[in-house]
Amino acid sequence: MEIVFGDYSLGIRKADVSYIFAYNLGGLDSLNKGGKEFFYRVPSLAFWRATTDNDRGNGFSRRSCMWMGADLFFNVDDFSAVIDGKELKQGDLRAPGNNSLLDSPLRHAEDASVTFFLSTCTSPSAKVCVKYSVSGKSDGIRVDYTYTGCEGLPEFPLCGMRFILPFRTESFDWDGLSGETYPDRMDGGEKGTWHSDGIPECPYVMAQDYGMHMNTESLTVKSTDGRYLTVESLPDSAFNFSLLAWTPQEIEAAYHPIDLPLKRRSYLTIAAGVRGVGGIDSWGSDVSPQYRLDASGEYKTVFILK
């Protein structure tokens, strides 16, 4: 693998795949396979879902609206890399530290990881660490996400990462549970391999969050122009995802599914934690305690993008 030590970024180039990590933007800005780009923007931190009727009814969105902002913006506090076992701090990676890497043997490596230390735009602020790892011996890029909370924050509806894919989705296939599942509504999900033509429309008359898939082992997204992106779990570590054509904020602003913009991109959210939807009533009862997400806790997920 070729490692490119830029002034703003770190690039990793393999035979048919390349990655560019943007120091200033706090993440993986480019995932390029076969000359085709898969990322429209740096992945964002996902902390919001478009308010469901029950979220509205029980006041969750009012209590937790800080996280809607945190879903849009985040702080980049620090970054570092490990190349073939050699740790490089921010100062080593950026100018003028990187001048010394011009003749370094690290420009060709077998293993590389880049870690971003991020924090949430909340008060108080919580820490998020995202580590991207690439190896010359295996395909794909491994992503380790860790949210470390603190006291004083309201519950969030979701925590994880959102990948902003520049294409429209022609179809997607996944190994996991059928249909739409949430932590407190999974009995109807049948284990198997499932297919969806395109991104489903919002099934609810009032536009709101939809399309969560719990306990997934793999996912392949096919774009309308023939690009494939695969997400794989590690053994004993299923992931949760939703693939929607809009941001939570776009859906939040819509009264009806028909109010939503045309489907121009695809938003893939991988969630370390998902709040239940509840259902006792829609005017006060919260979801059961075991299905709420306490923002003072730690949430982790790991998966491989190919």
Added chain:
Amino acid sequence: MSSDLTYLTDLNTFCVNRMDAHSDHIHYRNEDEARNGVSGFYLCLDGEWDFLYSPDSGKREEEFYREDFSGSKVEKIKVPSHVEMNGYGQIQYINTMYPWEGKEMLRPPVIPSVNPVSQYIRYFDLADCMENDRIILRFEGVESAMYVYLNGEFVGYSEDSFTPSEFDITDKVRKKGNRLCVEVFRYSKSSWLEDQDFFRFSGIFRPVYVYSVPACHVADMAARGDYQRDGSGVFTLKLRLSYKDSFKGKLVWSLGDIASGEALLDETVLSYSSDEIRIENIKPYHYKTPHLYDLRITVYDTDGTVVEFIPYKIGFNHIEIENEMVMYNYHRLFICGVNRHEWNPSSGRAISLDDMKKDIELIRGCNCNSVRTCHYPDRVEWYSLCDEVGIYVMAETNLESHGSWQKMNAVEPSWNVPGDDPAWKAIVLDRAKSNYELLKNHTSIIFWSLGNESYCGENIKAMNEYFKNADPTRLVHYEGVFHYPEYKKYVSDVESQMYAPPQRIREYLEKDGSKPFLVCEYMHCMGNSLGGFREYDDLFDEYLSYAGGYIWDFIDQALYKKDEASGEYYLAYGGDFGEKRSDYEFSANGIVRADRVPKPAYEEVRAVYGNRIR
């Protein structure tokens, strides 16, 4: 005379010349007709009617019923349909609040000063074969009050939007060239009792028939098969007979090949009762095996000619409470139910037989074994469909008045209807009676329900007494007594609550437990919901007295509307019609969408109910 508008608010006048409610059996001229399902006694008047609309009763054409009326602005309307779905008046979705909230300060039984009126005109001829018979005019659903005229004369008046109203028009009808006029007022005192959480409509929204009654007619029928603990059954048949003139003949009946009887008839024989007939080795009626026996009743004249033939399907079952458990055929019943409003996204509550059949499929498809007809009697065909496939029915009376005692989300009954006021007693008892008499022969019905969210008091208590006396073989359900516990000893055979969290149900069953617990509305499936459903199912295993419940609800209430920006049609909910006030998206809480596409939650219902009852 033109309509006496005092009827609209006079509590003593909720019907004028309306015939007594009776069983929904259909009489045919012979067995061949019955096999084809088309009775030659019936003339359906559905179709295009002449129509005049006035947004204000004070400006209506008062003389429209006169035969010499020559209105210039007569339009056309489809019957049955809601007038608001034809572009007249205002479509409004509103939940608890009365529809005039914020526009007029009213107390019952006063109605809005501006009352929209729909005037319908239909010309018809009798079929030749009807000419010698008594002629009955039958409306299956008109909202909310109607005055009926035929050939320039007043026929009668009726309220209660969701049960049939029949009038004997024999002395006014002509062989040819009848002019039927119906004047429908959107608001009446009944509006205080019909505050269901739904889109508010008016007009003739269910079918209209003229039918004829031969020389001897089974006017009412009560057939019941009681399943016994030893596997036998006890069958009873009671008939009420009517005659046009003098008559001689006989009546013969049979139930499959297991029971039969006959009686000689003449015009003095006004009723018939079989003995209690005990039959061994009955196949009981159960939701898994909905076995029904063919009841056949034939009336012959002295020549042996068939005067009328009545088929009906009757099953044998037994429902009771034993040791604070709801027992069905001597086994504990697990109610895996769903509340169902009648709905179609193009026509509102004017629904078709196909809509009903699709609902039956969807309800069975997610393993529900029971349906609550929230919060009014459905189109009568629904109950036969439930009989056939084995869906137990909670048959609810047309009554809901939550706006009179729930105010700003608090229980506030400083004034409420029907309450304790004797003036409201007859009107609600009539609703109970109309529900019972119409539907009493449907084997699938296991509960009579007094209505929904109408608080409690002497009048609700009287309704409970009515059902208990009329039908000791079924259970009575009412939830509203929860808010007035002093009446619990008089009202409802089950402890019914709505939206009780599992823990509150446990508390009742631990601390009181004097009645079986039924959650008549639970799992509010609004938008992305139905989380935690299995926690309720767990209660079946924890408590023998937990009888189950009814999900809220089956189908989203949303209507197709054109999006002016894109030109496309979408499913619009409350508030999308410019109405104020509205409870907006609260109209849509179904496990299926308004277009009957299952929502994701449907699969959860299928799985959890399926594990319980399969």
